Amino acid sequence: MRDMALILVTGASSGLGRDTADALAGDGHDVVVHVRNTARLADAGDTARWKGVVTGDLSDPDEIRDVARQAGEFGRFDTVIHNAGVMRSPEAVTVNVVAPYLLTALMDKPDRLIYLSSSMHRTGSTDLRRLGEGTASYDDTKLWVTTLALAVAHRWQGTSSHAVDPGWVPTRMGGPGAPDDLAAGHRTQTWLATHPEATPPTGGYWYHQQTQTPHPAAQDEDFQGRLLHALENHTDAVL
Template sequence: MATIAITGSTDGIGRAAARRLLAGGHTVVVHARSEARGAPVAEELSRLGTVRLVTGDLADLDQVRSLAGQVGDLDVLVHNAGVWPADGAPPSRQGHELAFAVNALAPHLLTTLLDERVRGRLVFLGSGMVGSGRVDPDDLGSPRPPSRAYADSKALDVVLALAWARRLPHLRVGAVDPGWVRTKLASPGAPGDVEDGGERVALAAAGEWAGGYTAGRSRARTPRALEDPALQDRVLAAMDRLAGVTA
């Protein structure tokens, strides 16, 4: 059985994935922004199996670094946490647009800090909005409207998944589209529910999953521009700089 960390696992898709993985006998490292938010969920999930709680606000790179120190060795790291900021939402602690900071920059930094402690898989979350997102390595984290910010951050997550797959060839790396499901980030008219999304994430974490960009057991459509290794390398370099990563 595997030890699997899932960011943003106190609610929605992450919590549903945690339940499925615990039912399968895996150990789950549950992540929350704070102890107060995470402790009740961790206590509930612990009735299903072995759970460990870690905390840290992904909108603050200093707290991401602290979070990395809490996680320990893993078989799988799932970057599930995500935000769709409201109009006028403040920037991250370091001054970046919030969706970029939480959905992309924090996962990049956390991966950098944990890459030698992850033994098996690295999973990012995509979205049906990936196709409408834009990735410009020279303009990452600047202010933009919420829907554009979210779409751009999800396209960036797919680029990061493909880039990290090249940087860490010994791991199985990719992204999963959880589908259009009813969460706090989706409209009430979404056809799926969090259990559907949780099933897809759990499959990528511990099922028959080849990596790449998938939607459940099928390949998801990846915009051709995001598959460009030159773009991926430029994104990695820009993200390293913004995350304060030094060689």
């Protein structure tokens, strides 16, 4: 990876996504931010620091595809950070799982992929019928996106892929009473995005720059394959 990396951060208008994008831009990297619409940047400060902005509602599959098209105009990214997420159903399955899958499938392979997980993935279900039915819980979606990250790591040589639990931090999603350190919430993502010395170099589940053991299903090659097959059928896009 070159010293100045080209990096896409989804869901970057506020919260952890904004903190991640700010930190990377502050380190001199070319950062492209994704926001749902340009109005989301109205209070986001000086956008001159960004290499560019892509817009689209990640709860809408057609707009996800357009985000991939817009991002493709910047060329191949060194790193893509799939940060965007919501807690509410039924949007959660599309924003938290389908969008990262589709963007991964449709964009040129980057050097590095980082998918935002959660400790709540440990209580997620492996019942993939919930994907098509739109009944998946937040916990389900975080198990599935963690599985996606590790499936990509297993299948794509030359691209590192990691899942990151940022902790329960006091963002708009996490709420003001969240107990984890907000500043620590983005450090693992920014470090993995730009530093080659991470161990393992791919397929890690990270919390505060340390690896942990994820839900067993996330590392199960059979479940990884079933999830990818379900997502292919759901989106008509092949990874």
